[in-house]
Amino acid sequence: MSLPPETVERLFTRADGRFLLARWGRPLAPVVFGVEPETVAVLKGAFEAVCALTGHQMTETDPELGANLMVFFCRDWRELLDVPNLDRLVDGLAPLVERLEAAEANQYRVFRFDEAGAIRACFAFVRVDAHIEAVPAETLALNQAVQAMLLWSDAAFRDASPLAVANGVAVLRPDVAAVMHAAYDPVLPAVSHDPAHAHRVAARTGGVQ
Numbered sequence: 001m002s003l004p005p006e007t008v009e010r011l012f013t014r015a016d017g018r019f020l021l022a023r024w025g026r027p028l029a030p031v032v033f034g035v036e037p038e039t040v041a042v043l044k045g046a047f048e049a050v051c052a053l054t055g056h057q058m059t060e061t062d063p064e065l066g067a068n069l070m071v072f073f074c075r076d077w078r079e080l081l082d083v084p085n086l087d088r089l090v091d092g093l094a095p096l097v098e099r100l101e102a103a104e105a106n107q108y109r110v111f112r113f114d115e116a117g118a119i120r121a122c123f124a125f126v127r128v129d130a131h132i133e134a135v136p137a138e139t140l141a142l143n144q145a146v147q148a149m150l151l152w153s154d155a156a157f158r159d160a161s162p163l164a165v166a167n168g169v170a171v172l173r174p175d176v177a178a179v180m181h182a183a184y185d186p187v188l189p190a191v192s193h194d195p196a197h198a199h200r201v202a203a204r205t206g207g208v209q
Contacts, residue, residue: 002202002203002204002205002206003175003178003179003202003205004202005198005199005201005202006198007175007202008179008198008199008201008202008205009195009198010153010156011152011153011156011179012150012151012152012153012156012198013153013155013195014153014154014155015153015154015155018193019192019193019194019195019197019198020151020191020192020193021150021151021183021191021192021197021198021201022111022113022117022118022119022150022151022190022191022192023054023056023118023119023149023150023151023183023184023190023191024056024118024119024120024149024190025114025116025118025119025120025190026062026068026114026118026120027056027057027058027059027062028047028051028056028057028058028059028068028069029058029059029060029061029062029065029066029067029068029069030043030044030047030058030067030068030069030070030071031067031069031070031071032044032070032071032073033070033071033072033073033083034072034073034074035073038137039137039141042137042138042141043071043141043144043145045141046138046141046142046144046145047069047145047148049142049145050142050145050146050149050172050180053172053177053180053181054149054180054181054183054184055181055184055186056149056184064120065120065121068120068121068122069121069122069124069148070089070121070122070123070124071124071125071126071144072086072123072124072125072126073126073127073128074125074126074127074128075127075128076127077097077100077101077105077125077127078097078101080093080097080125081093081094081097089121089123090110090123096108096110100125100127105127106126106127106128106129106131106132107124107125107126107127107132107144108124108125109122109123109124109125109147109148110122110123110125111151113191116190116191117190117191118190118191119151122148124144124147124148126140126144136170138169138170139163139170142163142170142171142172143161143162143163143170146162146163146172146176146180147162149180150179150180150183161173162176175205178205178206179201179205181204181205182201182202182203182204182205183201185201185204188200188201188204
């Protein structure tokens, strides 16, 4: 059964009332910093899974950036200030670190866009606090992959995770999976600021159960 357009619209309507849905305009070239090789493999497996769901592609190297999806794990936000050249990739890194510290946040994502408005890069930051440490690596990886694949609203998953638990294993919620699959329909534009776009996405959500 297709999702109602209002459900899709809520997922991409930001707190200030603006609608914006953007997907990747190029293959993902992910790289992960700050964790053991086993966890890197789990994360890359999660990215492969969401690419399989959406029909999007992965690649070893982005011709412009080398890696265009970077995931950084740290114990303290200030560790980001010591990452070589990160301040050149993320504008306003120092003030961002201060805001994350003040908010006691444990994750944050920065997106960059191409001239058409499609996603060209994503920098995901995860501070390993007690809550993150208690989350299984597979769950954490799938959550990061889902939230990096589309420019969701800043309030989309504030009250409910995009994941659910089935037989003790974290899985993607069927409604979220349906939206992701539909949003990557090649017939649809890679970016839209028009709330009417939610109707076009919703009409395609019946393809994933």
